[in-house]
Amino acid sequence: MLFNLNKLPSLPLQLNWKYSDEPELLCWTICARNYNTFAANCIFAFMSLTTAGAAYFLYSTSASNETELSKLTSCTGFYIFTMLIISCMTHQRMNFAYRFTKSGIEYCEWKEFPQWALTFLKWMTGITAVIFIFMATIDITFLIGALVGPGGMGLMYLTMANSKNYRELHTQYHHYAYKWKEITQLAIATNREIVDLKYSVTQKGDNYKTNWNLNIYCNRNQKKNVAAFIKTHLSPDVPFIRAKVNVPLSTDY
Structure with missing residues (x-):
């Protein structure tokens, strides 16, 4: 075939897992439109x-x-x-x-030049x-x-x-990792196949907390199971809600 549009992406050589030595508890890859x-x-x-x-x-x-x-x-x-x-x-x-993994959530996002x-x-x-x-x-x-x-x-x-x-x-490579204790809110999006997380971390070189959100893109009808899995690893006092998630028009770096 000239094109294979249904092929799931595999992790490129430019990216590596931080906790690769730990057994994976859940993993998947997906292509998604990460904007409004x-x-x-x-x-x-x-x-x-x-x-x-x-x-x-x-x-x-x-x-x-x-x-x-x-x-x-x-x-x-x-x-x-x-x-x-x-x-x-x-x-x-x-x-x-x-x-x-048992340490937390990590994910890679990348956009390679479209040879097709x-x-x-x-x-x-x-x-x-x-x-x-x-x-x-x-x-x-x-x-x-x-x-x-x-x-x-x-x-x-x-x-x-x-x-x-x-x-x-048209080429980007990014890797992020968050510990379970850094997650401050869990939400199931009502308008897209997304599990939205809020987190609070101290970035390297900073002496203050950075509060932001993380959109986890899921396959169709997968987000409830993903959210339930995440909830079992969070503190009981972390809010778990359903809400509309507003994705920005562009998240390019």
Whole structure:
């Protein structure tokens, strides 16, 4: 297969478990959208309508000597290409790996450069170039479409493949570990497949407590079991609630 979208992520070599010498009590990996998905979906819907309007404008203002097929093909290609770029920004996912031991909770999160995007762009550039060149034998105006469509995709492919800054922007590796005694609240999210934890820790080099929250992303219908497991390792006075969890629009570092 060209793509395997259902493959679960495995821990990359850049990350290691802190308590690897302890037996794991619970562990799993998952790909999740670690941001406000409602806001992102609204942005995607708005940009979809805007792009459709732009495609229609291009269609209605195309040169009169162009055939209907030529105008329809170029405008459809513009819409699909633009929406693919937008979806990569509003629907990107982060990889998570969770591991619970007797010492506490630790997890890794990472985002690696999407090699599948390069493969997709390379194939799409070649396929659309062949189609436009073939259509140009029928109507010479398709050569313009070949420069705009496949030419633009080819330029993006070269940028993604050769730009170090672009690759670093889409690559992240992080590891975190918390002891059970540092958890101050446990919550089951009512709006997403998330178990939300509040914790209080003293960061290295600080002389004060840092209070923050941790979103544990779960597979479908898994969060109740995960929350119940966590509760057995917490102090009895730690609050256990159900609440709506507000995930920020972006949690990039």
